[in-house]
Amino acid sequence: MKILTAFLALCLLAWGITVNPPEVINIWWLRNEAINLSGILSFELMGLIMLLAVRPVWLEKSFGGLDRMYLVHKWAGILAISFGLLHYAIKLSGGLLKQFFERPPRGARVEFWLDFLRSPVKDMAEWSIWLLGIMLVITLWQRFPYSIWRYVHKALAVIFVVLALHAVVLSPVSYWSNPLGWLIGATALIGVVCALLSLTGQIGxxxxxxxxxxxxxxxxxxxxxxxxxxxxxxxxxxxxxxxxxxxxxxxxxxxxxxxxxxxxxxxxxxxxxxxxxxxxxxxxxxxxxxxxxxxxGCFAMPNEAEQVWIAGGIGITPFLAWLDALKASPEQAPTATLHYCVKNEQDAVYSRKLQALCQHLPSITLHIHRSEQDGRPDMQRLNLQAHNGIWPAIFFCGPQGLSSSLLRDLRLAGMPKTHFHQEAFKMR
Known part of the structure; x- marks a missing residue:
């Protein structure tokens, strides 16, 4: 959210520098600027989505992993579509406002060399907004088949090209000599390139x-x-x-x-x-x-002095890789406690393998928790606490529900959020 907040702040700053309010502000000027601002925020977020979708290596390192890039991608998409729907709703409000406020005569509009495209891009953008609304619904509807969703999601590249044309053609001419116009132009160019990479199957x-x-x-x-x-x-x-x-x-x-x-x-x-x-x-x-x-991904083996590793079910896989990597050099193994949390003995399919790996790594202590027998894993059952006022570094991989409950209890107990590390990867 810090990344999205900073990105939106940049867009608002560019808009604030560019906007030129009249001496007397009326409802129609406010409506026009609300249309412009909501459209700008929607388009800029769409551009961010397109950039993240191509999975650039340099951005992955900056974000701290592809999982976090996808998390930003998801929320940027939700916000972009929300602002897009707001943009369209404010546009439709003109008829209602006429019933209560007299509309002042419009001044002469500065001609733009792409004005011949104004009418078609307006129509295409209207259809695109409806399509984006449908895409938002099926993305949030987790039961919608992934095999179909991935093809629907790919249509976002085509929609962005349409919206880029809409943004360039319909932006006020005054924008192009100001930072806001430069931002819109850069977003359109970078986003269209990313859209073409997606449509031609070049990603990855x-x-x-x-x-x-x-x-x-x-x-x-x-x-x-x-x-x-x-x-x-x-x-x-x-x-x-x-x-x-x-x-x-x-x-x-x-x-x-x-x-x-x-x-x-x-x-x-x-x-x-x-x-x-x-x-x-x-x-x-x-x-x-x-x-x-x-x-x-950046869920690499840490080097903190005291560590706790928590795996929920199939979330044991990255820790298996960590233990496998330590076999050749057990003297480099950190002091860590590994909690393998499963439902019952039948689900503890890696218990023997973990015991064999940890047998040669004396600094790694293994605990296997079976929730049907031992109760649901929580802060007390996993013995998660600060020692001499210092919290251990906690590394988690497993179900989101378990992660959320553990993090909530740990935060209430005073653990800094920076001590809790997990992969946030979700395809949708």
């Missing part, structure tokens, strides 16, 4: 690697795949990658559950949580081709 292409399935293991309801990658590949323990299997739905993100190795392999653990993941065991075979894009 330079970071995509060919691979094949080396082995398949079914562990309870978890499908464990080991993939052999062709060419150069390097990741850090705790990162994730997008995997796309031939002939099956588009790429999905999975945390890499293994450390980098000379064999150029990586392992992912896929829990059957939805229609897509449930059908994978029946569709995949050893030797099948896999397209792997990445690596992404």
């Amino acid at each position: 292409r330079r970071r995509t690697h060919r691979a094949s399935i080396h082995s398949i293991h079914q562990i309870g309801d978890i499908l464990e795949l080991e993939c052999k990658i062709k060419g150069q590949w390097q990741h850090q323990a705790g990162q994730f990658a997008f995997l796309k299997f031939n002939g099956i739905e588009g790429a999905h993100p999975f945390t890499i559950a293994s450390a980098p190795n000379k064999e150029n392999t990586l392992r992912v653990s896929i829990k059957a949580l939805g229609d897509y993941t449930r059908q994978l065991p029946k569709l995949l075979n050893v030797g099948d081709a896999v397209s792997i894009e990445g690596p992404y």
